Amino acid sequence: MKTSWRSASLLASAAAVLALTTACGQDGGGAGASQNVGATAAPGDIGDIGAGAGDGLGAGVNDGRRSASPPASAGKLSVSADTELGELVTDGSGRTLYRFDQDTAQPPKSTCDGDCATAWPPVAADDAIAGEGIDKALLGEVTRADGTKQLTIGGWPAYRYAKDTAAGDVKGQGVNGKWYALAPDGKKAKAADLPGLSTRNDPELGEIVVDKNGMTVYRFMKDEAWPKPVSACDGACLEKWPAVAPVAADDTEGVQKKGLMSFTRSDGTEQQTVDCWPIYTFAGDEKPGDTNGQGVGGTWYAVAPDGKPVGAPKK
Known part of the structure; x- marks a missing residue:
C-alpha cells in the first residue's frame, strides 16, 4: 500500500506539471528554470531596459515656474470633424484645442506651467467667441498661477499643442496617455472604444497587439x-x-485565446499575458501607433497575435 501511495502521488505531480505546460507553453523565447512570480532582474539589468519616456513635452507637472508668455487668443471657436476622432473644438485659426488629464474641471484648475506650458500653450479666455456648434454656457475661465485667464470648456482648461503646425493637425492626441483633443461638450474627443486587447497592422512590424488605448504592447525577453x-x-x-x-477574454479581438490569462506579480498586482507571456506598454510611446519600445536593449519587442516577439533574433 505504501508503494501504491507513492506512485499515485508521483502521477498527481506529473499531471499538475502537464496541465501547466498545456496552459503556458514555451516558445523558446527566454523561459528557463522556474522562479517566483515577479522576480526582479539581476543587478545591472536595469541598464538594458531602455531610455526614458520621451521628450518630456507631455510631462505637464507644475514645476513652480511661470508661463513664458501670456495665453494666446482663442478667437471664434468652431467644431471640426476629424475622420478618426469625430467632432472636436478648434480656435479661430483652425488649431485643435486640447485638455490635460492632470487638470481638473470641478473646480477648474490648470496644472501645466513652465516647460509644459511652452509645449502646450494655454488658450486665453478674454476674446473667446462661441461659434456654430459651441454651447456658450460651457465656456468659462480659470485663473492660472501667473494671474492670466485661461479658457475652459466644460470646466476643462484648454490648450494648443506646439507641434501642431497647421490647421487640422491633431498631433497632440493621446500624448503620454494624458492629452486629448477637446470635444464640444468638454469631454475627450477619441476614436471608437477599442477592446481591451486587439491588433493593428503596423507598416514596419506587421500585425501587432495593442491595448484599449491603441498603444503598442511589448514582451520582455x-x-x-x-x-x-x-x-x-x-x-x-x-x-x-x-x-x-488584466483583460477579460471576451474583451479581446484578433488575439490568440490560448495562454490569454492574468497572474499575480510579486507586489500583489495582476498582470495580463498573451500566450502566458507577461505584456507591457512603453512610457516612451506618446500616442497610438508609436513603436519606440521596439528592440530597446535587445530585450523588448512588440507582441504578435500569437504572443511571439516580433523581430526578436531567433535562437
Whole structure:
C-alpha cells in the first residue's frame, strides 16, 4: 500500500506539471528554470531596459515656474470633424484645442506651467467667441498661477499643442496617455472604444497587439512563461514599462485565446499575458501607433497575435 501511495502521488505531480505546460507553453523565447512570480532582474539589468519616456513635452507637472508668455487668443471657436476622432473644438485659426488629464474641471484648475506650458500653450479666455456648434454656457475661465485667464470648456482648461503646425493637425492626441483633443461638450474627443486587447497592422512590424488605448504592447525577453508566468521587470523597470492590467477574454479581438490569462506579480498586482507571456506598454510611446519600445536593449519587442516577439533574433 505504501508503494501504491507513492506512485499515485508521483502521477498527481506529473499531471499538475502537464496541465501547466498545456496552459503556458514555451516558445523558446527566454523561459528557463522556474522562479517566483515577479522576480526582479539581476543587478545591472536595469541598464538594458531602455531610455526614458520621451521628450518630456507631455510631462505637464507644475514645476513652480511661470508661463513664458501670456495665453494666446482663442478667437471664434468652431467644431471640426476629424475622420478618426469625430467632432472636436478648434480656435479661430483652425488649431485643435486640447485638455490635460492632470487638470481638473470641478473646480477648474490648470496644472501645466513652465516647460509644459511652452509645449502646450494655454488658450486665453478674454476674446473667446462661441461659434456654430459651441454651447456658450460651457465656456468659462480659470485663473492660472501667473494671474492670466485661461479658457475652459466644460470646466476643462484648454490648450494648443506646439507641434501642431497647421490647421487640422491633431498631433497632440493621446500624448503620454494624458492629452486629448477637446470635444464640444468638454469631454475627450477619441476614436471608437477599442477592446481591451486587439491588433493593428503596423507598416514596419506587421500585425501587432495593442491595448484599449491603441498603444503598442511589448514582451520582455527576460520574462518567463513556463511553467508559469514570471515577470523580471520591477521597480524602475515598471516605471518605463507599465504592466498591462488584466483583460477579460471576451474583451479581446484578433488575439490568440490560448495562454490569454492574468497572474499575480510579486507586489500583489495582476498582470495580463498573451500566450502566458507577461505584456507591457512603453512610457516612451506618446500616442497610438508609436513603436519606440521596439528592440530597446535587445530585450523588448512588440507582441504578435500569437504572443511571439516580433523581430526578436531567433535562437
